[in-house]
Amino acid sequence: MTMMNFLGDKDFIKPYGIELLKSFENPMVIHHSKGHTIPRLDEEGLETMLKFMDRIQKVVSDKEDIVVCNNN
Numbered sequence: 562m563t564m565m566n567f568l569g570d571k572d573f574i575k576p577y578g579i580e581l582l583k584s585f586e587n588p589m590v591i592h593h594s595k596g597h598t599i600p601r602l603d604e605e606g607l608e609t610m611l612k613f614m615d616r617i618q619k620v621v622s623d624k625e626d627i628v629v630c631n632n633n
Contacts, residue, residue, distance in 0.1 A: 563620060565589050565613045571596040589613045 564585045568578050574597060582588045591609050593600040602610060 562586070563589075563613070563616055565591070565610070567591050567593065567599050569593050569595045569597060569600070573597060589616070 562585055566578055566582060566588055568575055568590055570592070571594070572578065582590065589609055589612065591600070591602070591606045593606070600606065
């Protein structure tokens with residue numbers, strides 16, 4: 562399963578977020594200096610988010626191909 566996680570240095574549940582990452586294969590993470598929030602993205606964060614969106618698009622596209630093949 563694909564996932565995106567934001568981990569803030571001051572986030573009170575950061576240890577749980579780190580533990581959650583172990584449940585996913587190749588999780589994408591944006592680290593930031595704030596607390597429990599979705600931060601304004603810098604260049605590196607934006608690049609990570611765009612890679613994540615590309616990955617999701619590929620997953621959706623692959624599933625659509627499977628559905629089309631199954632309908633024929």
